[in-house]
Amino acid sequence: MATAQGAALDRKKLMADPIMVTTIVVLITFLTLFILYPLAILLIDSLYGDGNGLSLSVFKRVLAMPTFTRAIGNTLKIGFVVGILSTLIGLLFAYVEVYVKMNRFAGGLFKLVSMLPVVSPPFVLSLSMIMLFGRSGLITRFLLGIYDNNVYGYWGIVIVQTLTFFPVCYMMLKGLLKNIDPSLEEAARDMGASRWKVFTDVTFPLMLPGLGNAFLVTFIESIADFANPMIIGGSYDTLATTIYLQITGAMDKVGAAAMAVVLLCITLAMFAVQKFYLESKTAATLTGKASRARMLIEDKSVTIPLTILCSLGALFVIVMYICVPIGALFPTWGYKFTPLTFKWFGQVFSKYKGLKAFRDSFVLSLIASPITALLSMIISYLVVKRKFKAKGFIEAVSMLAMAVPGTVLGVGYIRGFSGGLFRTGFLQGLYGTGAILIIVFVVRSLPTGTRSGISALRQIDKSIEESAYDMGADSFKVFMTVTLPLIKDSFLSGLVTAFVRSITAISAIILLVTPSYLLITVQINEFAEKGAFSIACAFATILILITYGSVLLMNLVMKFFGTSRKIKEDE
Amino acid sequence: MAKEKKGVRLEHISKIYQDPKTHKDFYAVHDTSLEIEPGSFVTLLGPSGCGKTTTLRMIAGFESPDEGEIYLGGEPINALTPNKRDTAMVFQSYALLPHYNIFDNVAYGLKLRKLDKETIRTKVMDILKLVGLEGMEARMTNQLSGGQQQRVALARALVLEPGVLLFDEPLSNLDAKLRVSMRTEIRRIQQEAGITAVYVTHDQSEAMALSDKIIIMEKGVVSQMGSPQEIYYHPKNEFVADFIGDANFLKGRMSRHEGGDGIVSIGGTEVRVAAAEGVADGADTTVVLRPESTVLADKGYFPVKVVVSSFMGAYQLYHVMLGETKLIIHEYNPKGKKIYAMGDTAYIGFEPGNAHCI
Numbered sequence: 001m002a003t004a005q006g007a008a009l010d011r012k013k014l015m016a017d018p019i020m021v022t023t024i025v026v027l028i029t030f031l032t033l034f035i036l037y038p039l040a041i042l043l044i045d046s047l048y049g050d051g052n053g054l055s056l057s058v059f060k061r062v063l064a065m066p067t068f069t070r071a072i073g074n075t076l077k078i079g080f081v082v083g084i085l086s087t088l089i090g091l092l093f094a095y096v097e098v099y100v101k102m103n104r105f106a107g108g109l110f111k112l113v114s115m116l117p118v119v120s121p122p123f124v125l126s127l128s129m130i131m132l133f134g135r136s137g138l139i140t141r142f143l144l145g146i147y148d149n150n151v152y153g154y155w156g157i158v159i160v161q162t163l164t165f166f167p168v169c170y171m172m173l174k175g176l177l178k179n180i181d182p183s184l185e186e187a188a189r190d191m192g193a194s195r196w197k198v199f200t201d202v203t204f205p206l207m208l209p210g211l212g213n214a215f216l217v218t219f220i221e222s223i224a225d226f227a228n229p230m231i232i233g234g235s236y237d238t239l240a241t242t243i244y245l246q247i248t249g250a251m252d253k254v255g256a257a258a259m260a261v262v263l264l265c266i267t268l269a270m271f272a273v274q275k276f277y278l279e280s281k282t283a284a285t286l287t288g289k290a291s292r293a294r295m296l297i298e299d300k301s302v303t304i305p306l307t308i309l310c311s312l313g314a315l316f317v318i319v320m321y322i323c324v325p326i327g328a329l330f331p332t333w334g335y336k337f338t339p340l341t342f343k344w345f346g347q348v349f350s351k352y353k354g355l356k357a358f359r360d361s362f363v364l365s366l367i368a369s370p371i372t373a374l375l376s377m378i379i380s381y382l383v384v385k386r387k388f389k390a391k392g393f394i395e396a397v398s399m400l401a402m403a404v405p406g407t408v409l410g411v412g413y414i415r416g417f418s419g420g421l422f423r424t425g426f427l428q429g430l431y432g433t434g435a436i437l438i439i440v441f442v443v444r445s446l447p448t449g450t451r452s453g454i455s456a457l458r459q460i461d462k463s464i465e466e467s468a469y470d471m472g473a474d475s476f477k478v479f480m481t482v483t484l485p486l487i488k489d490s491f492l493s494g495l496v497t498a499f500v501r502s503i504t505a506i507s508a509i510i511l512l513v514t515p516s517y518l519l520i521t522v523q524i525n526e527f528a529e530k531g532a533f534s535i536a537c538a539f540a541t542i543l544i545l546i547t548y549g550s551v552l553l554m555n556l557v558m559k560f561f562g563t564s565r566k567i568k569e570d571e
Numbered sequence: 572m573a574k575e576k577k578g579v580r581l582e583h584i585s586k587i588y589q590d591p592k593t594h595k596d597f598y599a600v601h602d603t604s605l606e607i608e609p610g611s612f613v614t615l616l617g618p619s620g621c622g623k624t625t626t627l628r629m630i631a632g633f634e635s636p637d638e639g640e641i642y643l644g645g646e647p648i649n650a651l652t653p654n655k656r657d658t659a660m661v662f663q664s665y666a667l668l669p670h671y672n673i674f675d676n677v678a679y680g681l682k683l684r685k686l687d688k689e690t691i692r693t694k695v696m697d698i699l700k701l702v703g704l705e706g707m708e709a710r711m712t713n714q715l716s717g718g719q720q721q722r723v724a725l726a727r728a729l730v731l732e733p734g735v736l737l738f739d740e741p742l743s744n745l746d747a748k749l750r751v752s753m754r755t756e757i758r759r760i761q762q763e764a765g766i767t768a769v770y771v772t773h774d775q776s777e778a779m780a781l782s783d784k785i786i787i788m789e790k791g792v793v794s795q796m797g798s799p800q801e802i803y804y805h806p807k808n809e810f811v812a813d814f815i816g817d818a819n820f821l822k823g824r825m826s827r828h829e830g831g832d833g834i835v836s837i838g839g840t841e842v843r844v845a846a847a848e849g850v851a852d853g854a855d856t857t858v859v860l861r862p863e864s865t866v867l868a869d870k871g872y873f874p875v876k877v878v879v880s881s882f883m884g885a886y887q888l889y890h891v892m893l894g895e896t897k898l899i900i901h902e903y904n905p906k907g908k909k910i911y912a913m914g915d916t917a918y919i920g921f922e923p924g925n926a927h928c929i
Contacts, residue, residue, distance in 0.1 A: 003587045005636065005637050005638060006586065006587065013635065016655075464666045464669070466662070466666065469652075470658070471680035471683065471728075472655075472683040472731070473654055473679075474652075486670060
């Protein structure tokens with residue numbers, strides 16, 4: 001059938017819109033250059049890297065290294081255990097929040113727990129783990145009198161990662177549970193099932209795909225995690241740290257590239273399962289919105305133990321986070337606790353170039369975040385509202401970035417840009433500059449922003465934009481006067497999320513940063529490595545204050561300027 | 572009011588979609604040609620999936636035709652984007668810009684045309700008066716009722732003085748009473764403004780009440796077009812007859828023509844039908860009878876069994892069985908007439924002028 005004319009006309013209409021065409025071209029170039037190309041160069045490196053043409057010899061070489069094969073095993077084992085633990089704890093918290101009547105105090109704790117990991121740098125829990133349970137740990141040594149407790153290694157990583165990632169599972173599963181129609185469970189109760197039976201026969205099967213989803217997301221996060229294994233892993237190496245050491249220690253960039261390809265394959269496979277299999281299943285089982293509010297469980301024999309259990313868990317996590325600022329106030333951690341002092345904070349600025357570190361991190365992140373927020377809104381707009389040929393490409397690549405571990409991206413940038421594009425020297429000037437750091441920040445935060453933009457845009461009736469288009473606005477005008485104002489909230493939160501993610505990022509950045517830039521996260525990592533925990537804590541505390549401050553600021557701004565909220569309210 | 576009333580002409584328009592499940596291509600609109608006179612009110616009427624909305628969206632420019640050419644006021648517009656076309660659309664969901672107040676919604680298109688502030692103000696106020704929303708210009712859209720939102724959507728389209736005004740089922744989100752009053756309102760405004768209008772709906776009474784011309788679509792093709800009277804009294808096929816109002820169908824064979832009337836043999840009984848020009852002697856034919864033109868009496872053409880007899884106020888509703896065929900009869904003004912009860916046997920009859928053959 002002749003669909004050619006329609007396609008040709010659609011193309012013609014698109015071409016009549018130069019801003020739109022330019023945007024698409026720029027986007028495609030950006031995604032290709034900074035996401036696809038670095039990954040491609042890794043593959044090329046690992047297949048051609050030994051100079052004998054196409055061969056698997058680099059893979060053979062790295063697979064013969066016991067450190068590498070051990071790291072693969074370690075990474076998978078940790079990912080698996082952390083995935084299961086986080087999902088289970090997340091499920092418990094989500095179930096209690098959605099099903100059980102809680103007092104307000106416990107509710108507040110839950111909210112805090114879900115927010116802390118978002119505003120914290122990735123290795124905060126590792127720091128406090130060492131400071132609470134390590135050799136001179138506050139709890140192990142001073143409360144329990146254990147003098148040589150070893151937190152470094154497998155269990156250290158598992159505990160820290162679980163505590164870091166379970167709030168993500170909790171948030172995901174909470175959304176899922178809220179979407180289960182209570183009348184399904186009431187019907188089962190009505191037919192004579194006990195609460196436990198309702199859970200095992202109705203609730204659990206309904207959320208099984210969602211649980212799988214939460215598990216895989218955590219699994220991917222865990223195996224991509226660099227900061228925690230770096231600080232608390234000790235000699236227990238994971239793929240991310242092994243790749244880092246292969247570059248910084250063994251100076252074997254080609255080997256690191258091959259290792260990165262292996263890590264990427266694992267995360268991509270997991271991501272594919274999660275994206276194409278589980279997400280569709282979740283959507284299929286949980287189509288309907290809850291028809292009305294759920295009757296909460298008020299039975300004291302259920303509510304009290306569950307609330308206490310979860311509150312204790314939440315308190316523990318909160319104590320872990322609080323430990324960092326407190327640690328920065330003690331004169332000497334582990335030996336001298338009074339009087340509290342600001343000397344470490346002083347040293348951050350006087351001795352360790354703290355001001356430069358904060359300025360560099362702050363400025364680079366501040367530049368990166370509006371770019372990220374705008375790019376992700378544009379991508380979401382194109383993906384949700386427009387149809388054109390390259391749309392599939394843009395959507396796929398920006399989602400792909402979600403599955404790429406920071407370490408892999410870092411290695412890809414080293415291999416891809418240190419000698420210019422394809423080592424021709426073209427664009428070589430980029431490497432080692434602040435610009436490439438900004439680009440890494442953007443690429444690392446783009447998927448999160450895009451995802452939230454897409455879900456915000458799906459809520460907006462397509463005909464609202466069509467009506468503006470129909471009244472004479474071109475695509476650019478439609479985007480600026482209609483789309484963007486309607487997703488202002490999503491844009492603002494994207495802005496802050498991008499900022500927070502950038503200023504707390506480390507995995508890719510640590511491979512690319514040059515001495516001319518001091519970044520806070522890299523500094524914290526260095527001091528933690530050296531065992532200078534008080535200084536590391538002082539750095540981390542200021543960082544947390546900055547991120548938390550920007551989140552508060554965003555909430556304020558949204559409260560006063562968020563138009564979309566006003567619109568939603570009256571409906 | 573309109574700068575220039577424009578006509579719309581579709582020449583052999585087709586639109587092909589892919590079925591999302593089977594991935595097979597199908598024609599959403601197939602080889603459709605039609606002519607819309609300047610200043611007329613034309614309705615595209617049909618069940619869901621008949622291609623009426625797709626046709627409207629092709630006129631607006633949101634969809635591109637896979638075959639054929641669309642003309643607006645004599646100019647081919649296939650390659651123009653919606654913002655460059657002299658059309659304005661009223662959407663089913665109203666599609667008001669929720670972050671603007673009423674004034675800014677109506678002024679949006681004028682601002683894009685870079686008119687000066689004073690002109691915009693005058694135009695917006697005039698149009699708000701026309702649609703009966705005077706004094707509401709500062710309200711936000713969510714402070715309006717459905718009917719008021721619909722008026723804003725209409726005002727917003729009218730103020731641009733488009734060559735043609737497009738309506739995509741604009742009343743389907745309103746309750747029944749409001750729907751009736753709004754359609755009178757739309758017709759009044761269209762005539763006052765003297766604007767060409769293309770209106771999509773699946774509601775036949777809406778189409779009848781509003782239109783100069785109705786175009787009935789089925790499965791992507793035009794089944795019939797004509798004035799409401801033509802369509803109602805002379806439907807070309809069973810689909811049209813059934814879609815516009817209720818209809819009874821009696822299968823038979825054309826025996827002969829007598830003085831302009833046709834004599835149709837139905838199960839051995841001969842009946843006289845006035846409108847039977849298109850059917851040749853000896854051909855199979857179907858006699859179409861409107862329920863209100865069918866008479867139930869003690870004598871008539873065919874004996875039937877009454878299976879439903881309900882008092883509807885304005886009329887008595889009967890369902891009767893003629894053999895295996897169910898017929899519907901509306902006996903208007905039933906007071907004082909003989910009422911048949913369920914299970915009774917009676918006869919049906921009709922005036923030759925009230926029936927026609929297809």
